[in-house]
Amino acid sequence: MDLSYSAEDIAFRDEVRAYLADNLPKHISDAVREGGEMGKAMIEEWHAILNRKGWLATIWPKEFGGPGWTPVQRHIFEEECCRAYSPRILPFGISMLGPVLQKFGTKEQQDHYLPRILDGTDWWCQGYSEPGAGSDLASLKTRAVREGDEWVINGQKTWTTLGQHADWIFCLCRTDPDAKQQQGISFILVDMKTPGIEVRPIKLIEGGHEVNEVFFTDVRVPYGNLVGEENKGWTIAKYLLTHERTGIAGVGFSMQALEEVKALARKTLRNGKPLIEDPLFAARIAQVEIDLEAMKITNLRMLFKAQSQGAPGPETSILKIKGTVIHQELKDLARRALGPAAAPFPGHVTDGNLMFGPAATAHNAARYFNNRKTSIFGGSNEIQRNILTKTMLEL
Amino acid sequence: MDFNLTEDRQMLADTLNRFLTEQYPVEHRNKVAYDAPYHDPSKWDALVELGTLFALAPEEAGGMGGAGFDIAVVFEALGRQITPEPVLGALMASRLLAAAGADQEALLSGASKYAVAFTELDAAYELDQIAAQATAKGDAYALSGRKSTVYGGQVADVFLVAAKLNGKLAVFQVNAADANVTGYGMMDGAGAAELLLDDTPATLLIEDGAAAMEDAINAGIVALCAEAVGAMDVTHAITVDYLKQRKQFGITIGKFQVLQHRAVDMLTEIEQSRSIVIKAAAELGGPDASRYASMAKNLIGRSARLIAEEAIQMHGGIAMTWEYPVSHYGKRLVMLDAQLGDTDYHLSRVMAGNAAA
Numbered sequence: 144m145d146l147s148y149s150a151e152d153i154a155f156r157d158e159v160r161a162y163l164a165d166n167l168p169k170h171i172s173d174a175v176r177e178g179g180e181m182g183k184a185m186i187e188e189w190h191a192i193l194n195r196k197g198w199l200a201t202i203w204p205k206e207f208g209g210p211g212w213t214p215v216q217r218h219i220f221e222e223e224c225c226r227a228y229s230p231r232i233l234p235f236g237i238s239m240l241g242p243v244l245q246k247f248g249t250k251e252q253q254d255h256y257l258p259r260i261l262d263g264t265d266w267w268c269q270g271y272s273e274p275g276a277g278s279d280l281a282s283l284k285t286r287a288v289r290e291g292d293e294w295v296i297n298g299q300k301t302w303t304t305l306g307q308h309a310d311w312i313f314c315l316c317r318t319d320p321d322a323k324q325q326q327g328i329s330f331i332l333v334d335m336k337t338p339g340i341e342v343r344p345i346k347l348i349e350g351g352h353e354v355n356e357v358f359f360t361d362v363r364v365p366y367g368n369l370v371g372e373e374n375k376g377w378t379i380a381k382y383l384l385t386h387e388r389t390g391i392a393g394v395g396f397s398m399q400a401l402e403e404v405k406a407l408a409r410k411t412l413r414n415g416k417p418l419i420e421d422p423l424f425a426a427r428i429a430q431v432e433i434d435l436e437a438m439k440i441t442n443l444r445m446l447f448k449a450q451s452q453g454a455p456g457p458e459t460s461i462l463k464i465k466g467t468v469i470h471q472e473l474k475d476l477a478r479r480a481l482g483p484a485a486a487p488f489p490g491h492v493t494d495g496n497l498m499f500g501p502a503a504t505a506h507n508a509a510r511y512f513n514n515r516k517t518s519i520f521g522g523s524n525e526i527q528r529n530i531l532t533k534t535m536l537e538l
Numbered sequence: 539m540d541f542n543l544t545e546d547r548q549m550l551a552d553t554l555n556r557f558l559t560e561q562y563p564v565e566h567r568n569k570v571a572y573d574a575p576y577h578d579p580s581k582w583d584a585l586v587e588l589g590t591l592f593a594l595a596p597e598e599a600g601g602m603g604g605a606g607f608d609i610a611v612v613f614e615a616l617g618r619q620i621t622p623e624p625v626l627g628a629l630m631a632s633r634l635l636a637a638a639g640a641d642q643e644a645l646l647s648g649a650s651k652y653a654v655a656f657t658e659l660d661a662a663y664e665l666d667q668i669a670a671q672a673t674a675k676g677d678a679y680a681l682s683g684r685k686s687t688v689y690g691g692q693v694a695d696v697f698l699v700a701a702k703l704n705g706k707l708a709v710f711q712v713n714a715a716d717a718n719v720t721g722y723g724m725m726d727g728a729g730a731a732e733l734l735l736d737d738t739p740a741t742l743l744i745e746d747g748a749a750a751m752e753d754a755i756n757a758g759i760v761a762l763c764a765e766a767v768g769a770m771d772v773t774h775a776i777t778v779d780y781l782k783q784r785k786q787f788g789i790t791i792g793k794f795q796v797l798q799h800r801a802v803d804m805l806t807e808i809e810q811s812r813s814i815v816i817k818a819a820a821e822l823g824g825p826d827a828s829r830y831a832s833m834a835k836n837l838i839g840r841s842a843r844l845i846a847e848e849a850i851q852m853h854g855g856i857a858m859t860w861e862y863p864v865s866h867y868g869k870r871l872v873m874l875d876a877q878l879g880d881t882d883y884h885l886s887r888v889m890a891g892n893a894a895a
């Protein structure tokens with residue numbers, strides 16, 4: 144047992160740290176720190192910077208333009224990115240579609256789409272969920288019918304994250320309504336500019352616009368936009384889910400959130416003393432810090448297992464459940480630390496001396512509410528428990 | 539022993555519930571709660587006409603109620619529709635005016651809106667940390683300091699402000715027109731204001747105000763906790779209804795035992811919440827009022843968060859949307875923890891009481 148990073152890992156960490164210090168623009172890290180919504184422009188700017196260095200698609204193999212890192216290196220990179228307050232890399236093209244095309248796509252598809260993901264030509268979104276198909280994704284109804292060398296798509300996707308910016312959407316569509324649920328689904332790429340597509344915004348609990356409904360009415364796309372085999376889309380969907388799981392514990396983000404909570408608790412006065420000296424609040428911080436410390440190791444243990452076995456196992460569900468709960472708890476503490484000062488709607492009280500402390504505090508309540516999503520999406524925490532029940536407990 | 543409401547209170551509850559369900563559906567609520575002036579002036583007038591404010595003050599003060607249970611009835615009804623009307627300020631101001639023996643006709647008739655300004659940036663909940671200063675200027679007074687997150691302050695005509703006078707906490711009356719008021723909307727709807735006092739003219743209301751302020755806070759806590767119970771009831775009902783409607787994997791999700799048990803746990807916590815509100819309401823105005831108000835606020839702080847988070851989680855994505863009412867109930871339930879002392883603040887008060895006993 145040895146918990147220390149190898150000399151190479153440490154050298155790698157220092158390299159990443161130095162790179163971020165030199166290349167992460169201040170206006171971007173400030174925006175992350177202040178916790179508002181990341182605009183399209185800033186995400187694209189940051190993607191372009193990482194791409195120039197070859198560090199954008201960290202999970203891609205070298206042959207496709209990835210850096211060829213080990214899972215531990217990827218972990219170090221993610222941790223350092225959080226530490227430096229760099230924006231989250233958008234997962235849809237890089238960590239979802241990329242690996243799918245690399246595994247199931249044709250050579251033409253790979254040559255066409257992968258470079259465009261890297262250089263930011265195409266912004267992708269994920270068209271899985273439907274109003275009637277959430278946890279039970281396989282019950283999806285959006286229909287794709289082959290007509291000559293085209294697919295004609297009708298139906299509706301929902302919860303489409305950042306679909307308002309997207310150039311393309313990858314969709315699960317029903318292509319054989321008579322087959323058993325999982326067996327009649329295909330994975331199809333759709334240009335968002337195709338006639339018949341309508342994107343409608345969904346306003347979230349805290350007032351932000353990050354998800355959308357996407358409607359398809361007689362949308363015609365080339366038959367060649369099919370990825371993998373017809374009616375074998377479920378296999379792809381499942382493969383993609385395993386990739387959605389890297390970094391699933393969100394340890395870096397929780398470490399960031401813990402530091403923020405401590406900073407807030409140092410600045411906030413309660414009973415005339417820094418809140419961090421209040422025994423009840425200090426206990427809350429310490430409690431979640433203990434959980435996080437264990438989670439770091441749990442995460443690394445599973446990372447190592449994945450590294451030696453080649454793929455993450457079902458126990459990564461543990462990372463999802465506990466990782467999201469820890470992060471949500473930290474967001475709760477931030478809101479709690481501020482007390483009444485967390486109440487104003489973000490943006491309402493920001494000018495001059497009327498600010499409630501630093502600008503970074505304005506979004507704390509909003510982030511707490513928004514982050515309730517993490518235990519719902521990507522397979523809800525209930526679904527994760529079902530997975531563990533079946534796979535680990537065999538009940 | 540009798541846990542039924544008196545006939546008068548039941549009538550008031552029915553009247554308010556009917557009025558609010560008809561006139562203040564959540565869609566309307568969301569329209570007014572997030573846009574200046576962050577409430578609906580015409581609905582405020584109607585609420586006043588229905589006797590809402592009179593129910594909050596005792597007969598000696600010109601009202602028709604004023605007991606803990608009157609307050610609870612009104613606020614539970616307001617909570618059921620998460621009404622963003624500035625009634626809490628009126629209630630707390632009425633307690634202060636009564637303690638001062640001052641006339642409150644303007645308040646009870648709804649002619650003037652009152653807000654209570656205790657909180658400061660470095661005195662979120664603790665009265666003994668209040669730093670605003672009063673100085674005597676002949677017969678009159680002048681106040682300096684900043685009052686923060688003054689609920690209802692965005693539309694108040696009159697502020698009742700806590701400030702230090704000769705080292706003691708005193709309560710002053712400040713006309714909105716004389717002060718620097720910045721109103722804004724809040725995360726959970728409704729409005730508040732920052733009140734900047736800079737040698738602002740004020741009238742002294744209570745020279746030694748700590749006890750009266752404590753009573754106003756206790757009444758405010760009964761109100762907030764009852765509001766939470768109303769909001770929790772509705773949130774739970776919507777959730778259970780959704781469990782019966784929503785199908786995944788070919789069955790309604792309410793058939794999943796894990797969700798059933800959690801819905802039952804919510805129910806248990808709501809019943810506990812209802813009980814502690816009854817206790818705090820019964821003790822209001824008595825010698826142990828503060829202790830039971832603290833117990834109520836602590837318990838509600840825990841249960842309201844649980845109900846909010848579980849309701850959202852058990853709905854899945856739909857309750858994350860602005861359009862679905864549960865998101866707004868959830869925000870209100872969580873954010874009311876930061877009014878008049880949060881879960882930890884009140885826990886430490888109960889602890890301190892035990893240690894002193």
Ligand SMILES: Cc1cc2nc3c(=O)[nH]c(=O)nc-3n(C[C@H](O)[C@H](O)[C@H](O)COP(=O)(O)OP(=O)(O)OC[C@H]3O[C@@H](n4cnc5c(N)ncnc54)[C@H](O)[C@@H]3O)c2cc1C
Nearest residue numbers: 269271272277278302304516520523525851852853854855
């Ligand atoms: C902010 C946000 C962003 C999203 N982004 C995307 C996106 O970009 N693309 C995309 O395709 N989707 C996206 N989603 C959708 C997300 O994946 C779904 O919300 C999720 O799968 C849950 O589905 P649902 O919301 O329909 O809830 P339901 O499936 O209806 O679940 C309701 C409740 O029932 C529980 N439940 C369901 N089945 C069971 C069971 N068998 N046992 C016990 N409990 C059960 C759930 O855990 C939940 O608590 C996003 C969602 C959100 C909130």
